[in-house]
Amino acid sequence: MSRLLLVSNSTLHGSGYLDHCAAAIEQFLGRDVARVLFIPYALHDRDDYAAQARARLVALGYQVDSLHHAADPRAAVLAAEAVFTGGGNTFRLLNQLYANHVLEPLRERVLSGMPYIGSSAGSNIAGLTIGTTNDMPIVQPPSFRALALVPFNLNTHYLDPDPHSTHMGETREKRIEQFHEENPQVVVGLREGSLLLREGPRLSLLGVTGARIFRAGQEPEEVLPGADLSELLA
Amino acid sequence: MSRLLLVSNSTLHGSGYLDHCAAAIEQFLGRDVARVLFIPYALHDRDDYAAQARARLVALGYQVDSLHHAADPRAAVLAAEAVFTGGGNTFRLLNQLYANHVLEPLRERVLSGMPYIGSSAGSNIAGLTIGTTNDMPIVQPPSFRALALVPFNLNTHYLDPDPHSTHMGETREKRIEQFHEENPQVVVGLREGSLLLREGPRLSLLGVTGARIFRAGQEPEEVLPGADLSELLA
Numbered sequence: 096m097s098r099l100l101l102v103s104n105s106t107l108h109g110s111g112y113l114d115h116c117a118a119a120i121e122q123f124l125g126r127d128v129a130r131v132l133f134i135p136y137a138l139h140d141r142d143d144y145a146a147q148a149r150a151r152l153v154a155l156g157y158q159v160d161s162l163h164h165a166a167d168p169r170a171a172v173l174a175a176e177a178v179f180t181g182g183g184n185t186f187r188l189l190n191q192l193y194a195n196h197v198l199e200p201l202r203e204r205v206l207s208g209m210p211y212i213g214s215s216a217g218s219n220i221a222g223l224t225i226g227t228t229n230d231m232p233i234v235q236p237p238s239f240r241a242l243a244l245v246p247f248n249l250n251t252h253y254l255d256p257d258p259h260s261t262h263m264g265e266t267r268e269k270r271i272e273q274f275h276e277e278n279p280q281v282v283v284g285l286r287e288g289s290l291l292l293r294e295g296p297r298l299s300l301l302g303v304t305g306a307r308i309f310r311a312g313q314e315p316e317e318v319l320p321g322a323d324l325s326e327l328l329a
Numbered sequence: 330m331s332r333l334l335l336v337s338n339s340t341l342h343g344s345g346y347l348d349h350c351a352a353a354i355e356q357f358l359g360r361d362v363a364r365v366l367f368i369p370y371a372l373h374d375r376d377d378y379a380a381q382a383r384a385r386l387v388a389l390g391y392q393v394d395s396l397h398h399a400a401d402p403r404a405a406v407l408a409a410e411a412v413f414t415g416g417g418n419t420f421r422l423l424n425q426l427y428a429n430h431v432l433e434p435l436r437e438r439v440l441s442g443m444p445y446i447g448s449s450a451g452s453n454i455a456g457l458t459i460g461t462t463n464d465m466p467i468v469q470p471p472s473f474r475a476l477a478l479v480p481f482n483l484n485t486h487y488l489d490p491d492p493h494s495t496h497m498g499e500t501r502e503k504r505i506e507q508f509h510e511e512n513p514q515v516v517v518g519l520r521e522g523s524l525l526l527r528e529g530p531r532l533s534l535l536g537v538t539g540a541r542i543f544r545a546g547q548e549p550e551e552v553l554p555g556a557d558l559s560e561l562l563a
Contacts, residue, residue: 108495139510184507186466226466229498232420233460233508235473252498261342263521264463264486273418274467276373287497 098123098210099244099293101218103251103285103302105182113151113214119290119301121155124177124210130158132175136191137183137216148181168195172204182215182251185228189220190236202242211244215251218285222248227274227282229267245293246280247327253284253307268307268315275311281327282309289320298324332357332444333478333527335452337485337519337536339416347385347448353524353535355389358411358444364392366409370425371417371450382415402429406438416449416485419462423454424470436476445478449485452519456482461508461516463501479527480514481561487518487541502541502549509545515561516543525558532558 100116100123107115124131131152135144145161152159165171172178178201180188192198205211213221219228220241227250256266265273271282285291288304300306300322308316308327318324334350334357341349358365365386369378379395386393399405406412412435414422426432439445447455453462454475461484490500499507505516519525522538534540534556542550542561552558 104497106497108497139507187507187511226468228466231461231463231504231508232466232473233511239466239469252496254496254498262486262488263338263340263342264488270465273373273421274465277421277467 096208096295100212101291102214103289104287105214128177131177131179133159133161134180137188168197169200172197172200177210179212180217185216185219185225185230186232186234188216190234193237218251219249248282250284253286271309298328330442330529334446335525336448337523338521339448362411365411365413367393367395368414371422402431403434406431406434411444413446414451419450419453419459419464420466420468422450424468427471452485453483482516484518487520505543532562
C-alpha cells in the first residue's frame with residue numbers, strides 16, 4: 096500500500112517555499128505522523144537546506160530530522176515515520192542515495208506503507224529511472240535506476256513548447272520523444288503547480304496546471320487537474 | 330597540433346542547416362580535405378541524418394562518408410581525412426562512441442592533426458566530460474568522460490537567464506554553478522551563433538553572439554566575438 100505525494104516544484108512563482116502544496120502535505124501526512132525525515136542530498140549546502148525544510152514543516156506542525164545528520168543513514172530510513180526528499184540536482188541526489196546505501200531500504204519502507212513526499216528531483220527519483228530529468232549530469236551515479244515507486248518516469252517542471260521561441264535547443268517534448276526512442280516506459284510531464292497523489296492502487300493529479308502523458312509512439316495526452324490516473328499503475 | 334571547429338548549434342533561427350557556419354567550415358577544412366567522415370550517433374535515424382549532412386557538405390564541395398555505414402568503425406576513424414560529429418542527444422552519442430570503440434582512436438587522430446568539427450552534442454563531447462550537457466540521460470554511457478580535446482567543458486546552446494520568466498526550474502547559469510560544486514574545470518557557455526576555433530595553441534571565439542566563461546567560485550566572464558581564448562588551453 097504505497098503512499099506518495101510527488102510535487103513538481105517546491106516553490107511556485109510568487110509564493111514561498113512549499114506554500115502551494117502545504118495543504119496537500121498536511122492532508123497527506125495527517126496527524127498520526129509526528130516526525131519527518133528530510134533528505135537534503137540534492138543540494139550542496141545540506142545544513143542550509145535542512146534548516147529551510149525544517150522551518151517550513153515545523154510551521155505545519157511536524158518535527159524534522161535531516162538524513163545528513165544521521166550516524167547510520169540506513170537505520171534512519173528504516174526508522175522513519177515519513178520521508179520528504181527535496182529538489183536540486185537529480186544526479187547528485189541519486190548518487191548519494193547509492194553511496195549511502197539507502198535506495199533499497201527507502202524503497203522497501205515505501206512499499207510497506209511509509210508516506211513519501213518528493214519535490215522536483217525528489218519526485219523524479221520516485222520513477223523507474225532518472226532518464227527524464229532536466230538536470231546536468233554533474234556527477235555519475237552507478238546506475239540511472241531510481242526508486243521505481245511508480246511504473247513510469249516523471250518529468251518535473253514540465254514546460255510546454257514556446258511558439259515564439261527563437262532558441263534552437265530541443266523542446267522538452269522533443270527531449271521526451273528522444274527518451275522514447277531508447278526506452279519504453281510512460282513519462283508523466285508534471286507542470287509547475289501540479290502534484291501526483293498515490294494512495295495504493297489509486298493515482299490522482301492534484302494542483303492547478305494539469306499534466307501531459309507521453310507514451311512511446313503516440314501523441315501526448317493532456318490530463319486535467321483532478322484526473323484519475325490509476326491506469327498508469329497497471 | 331589539434332585543429333577543432335566547435336559550433337554551438339547546427340541551425341540558427343531563420344536560416345538553414347549549417348548555413349551560419351558554412352563559411353567557417355570551408356575556411357577550416359580548406360581544399361586539401363576531399364572527404365569528411367560524419368558521425369550520426371546522436372540521432373536515432375542515422376540514415377536520414379547522414380543524408381542531411383551529406384547534402385549540405387556536398388554543396389560546400391566535400392564528399393561525405395557516414396560512420397554508421399562503416400563495417401569497421403575504428404578503421405574508418407583511423408583512415409578519415411576529417412571528422413564532423415552532428416548534434417542530438419549527448420548521452421546517446423557518447424554511449425555509441427564507447428560501444429563502437431572509436432573514442433580513443435578519434436582522440437588520437439585529432440591530437441595528430443586531423444581536423445575535427447562538432448556541432449551541439451558533437452561539440453560538447455570535445456570537452457573533458459559531458460557533465461554540462463543540456464540533454465536528458467536517455468541512455469547510460471559507461472563513463473561521462475569524453476574526448477578531452479580541450480581542457481575544459483562546453484555548454485552549447487547557452488541561454489542567458491530570462492528576467493521575465495516565471496518558471497522556477499534552475500537557470501542555465503545555476504546549473505553550471507551546481508556543476509562547479511562538484512567539478513573544478515572551466516565551462517565555456519557557447520551561445521547559439523557562436524563557434525570555437527582551435528588551431529594548435531590558439532583558441533578563438535568566432536560568430537556573432539559571444540560566450541560566457543564560468544570558473545568555479547568566480548563571477549562569470551563575458552567574452553566578445555573575436556576574443557582570443559588561448560589561455561583556456563594552458
